[in-house]
Amino acid sequence: MRRPLLMLVPTLKAAALAAVLAPVLALAPAALGSGARAAEGHDVIHIPDTRFSFDGIFGTFDRASAQRGFQVYKEVCSACHSMRQLSYRHLTGIGLNPAQIAALASQFQVQDGPNDNGEMFERPARPSDHFRRPFANDAAARAANNGALPPDLSVMVKAREGGADYLHALLVGYEEPPPGITVMEGMHYNKYFPGHQIAMAPPLNTEGQVTYADGTKATVDQMATDVATFLAWAAEPELEQRRAMGVRMIIFLTILGGLAYAVKRKVWADLH
């Protein structure tokens, strides 16, 4: 009984090696990345890669682009989309100074109260106030939008597969439906939206829809890039600090690791 089984060993070795190399290399990253990434469904949509200032390990937010993006949000998106996690004071993160922020906030009327008479009242917003929401509640938002709820944009970049690339693609991805596809009433065809039918009408549709103060030409693509940059900052305002700290951490740990290894070698030298 022993010999025949031992003869199996080389075969088993080869089988195991093949089994190790093929699926592990091909599949493990997908499994590790996140299960859902692979579970996208059959209609695989390729999201084009947009070049952003914050790409890569050392990327930072282009302040000018983020400020233009905030302008796009303020003048276009904020008609329907809230950003409930943000306060005006946070905008120092995209390079606005406290005076600019105070002036900006005071343009908005927010509800406060109750006052001494027990009444709610309106007052100009302060930097410490949250961004004013376009609707009083979700039901009001749905009522004004044909039943669809415009999602909050605070962490949208982190809440969608593809992040800022996806948002940019979505904003420039409106087109006429291909022949044979009927778009439901009140819906719009978008080649990058899962299922391709989106309730949001094309928000950025004409060049010059927003007038940039810095003279940048407001093409649809430019506006989409800018607002995606702003939303990426809004979702991860800590990104620059995080990466800078990460670089210092890795340098520190690498030196510490080198020292630890040297000490280890020295301590173990008398054993070898």
Add this chain to the structure above:
Amino acid sequence: MAAGPHDQHELSDPDSDVRHMHDSKVQNPVLRWIDQRMPVISMIQLEYGSFPTPRNFNYFWNFGALAMVTLVIMIATGVVLSMQYAANTHLAFDSVERIMRDVNYGWLLRYAHANGASMFFIVVYIHMWRSLYYGSYKSPRELLWMLGVVLFILMMATAFMGYVLPWGQMSFWGATVITNLFSALPVVGEHIVTWLWGGFSVDNPTLNRFFSLHFLLPFVIVGVTFLHVVALHITGSNNPLGIEPKTKKDTIPFHPYYTIKDSFGIVVYLVVFAILVFFMPNYLGHPDNYIPANPLVTPAHIVPEWYFLPFYAILRAVPNKLGGVVLMGGALLILFVLPWLDSSPVRSMRFRPIAKWLFLVWTVNFGVLMWVGGKPAEQPYILIAQICTAYYFAYFLVILPFLAKFERPLPLPESIARAVLTRKGGGPLPAGATAKPMEKA
């Protein structure tokens, strides 16, 4: 306390009921005063100073220390996060975002905690793999192994409940799917689920109790870890050769040899941890969990965290709900009886020419289960999951019990010292190779 054999020397008559102060060797008068009354300093000296440890560990033996470090990181970050977190369905999501934006270094705490869970599972999976490959679960370390399985299951429960706390879409729907598994139990199932939820769906009472348990269980883990370490210090560590140390030449004191080796390992580990936290903090997460929980909108695909995927695949491998639950539970519980399933007296796979490859296939099989667990429940994934599930169990229930009857193990080395020094080029054992004396008490 894990009292070593040397602790008993002050009890001249073992039958005496008279209690003595500990005969402390500590020089410092204050520490000596403490040590005489509560010999923790002597204990640390015995268990982490001169503790005889096999001299031939490879780097797989770092992962116990790494798990300990991760546990400390998780509790430290978790306690601070809990000071800012609000366990209420209306507040939870926003309170987490507030931690990310307005709490000083809150983003660092939260990303370290969230990725720490993944790092914990990576470390523990490697730690368990080490035990499986080198036969660390075999006699006399069965209880040590079983306590480890308890820790693994406690970790899974803790991680699951922790993932619910941010109250995102995957939190909510993951909790719904997993708690619903109990409804598969006949008769009492539905009642158990209602009892777990504290209502008729996953809602505020569920979130509240999950937060409470998520805070409690880590301290249970600390307690069981202590028992795990006590058991370890009675049997001593296994080693890559899987043979017990016979003489002093086979062991070295834990300090300084393994304290420095563990320290180096910890720094390397922290580099990996830092890369994840600082440069790809959401890589292992799911985007849907940045969407606030909505009981009216079901995500297209509900996927658990990556470390649950192999067991999720086993759950879905059978079309019968109860069958799936039983298989998934069985996949974990079978680990408890593993020491008695493996009939080979040889521990290390280095000396088991057939078992070694069948175990490596099992390892790949586990990886495939992890991959297939993240796929939709449709063909061909179901078939793959079924084949892999069958092999997962066959390894434990067929291969390990019966293989030893046919397999001829390679000759075991005479001793650890002999094997180590032969590999280094042979020659007689150098003087002083046994141990470096402790410099400080």
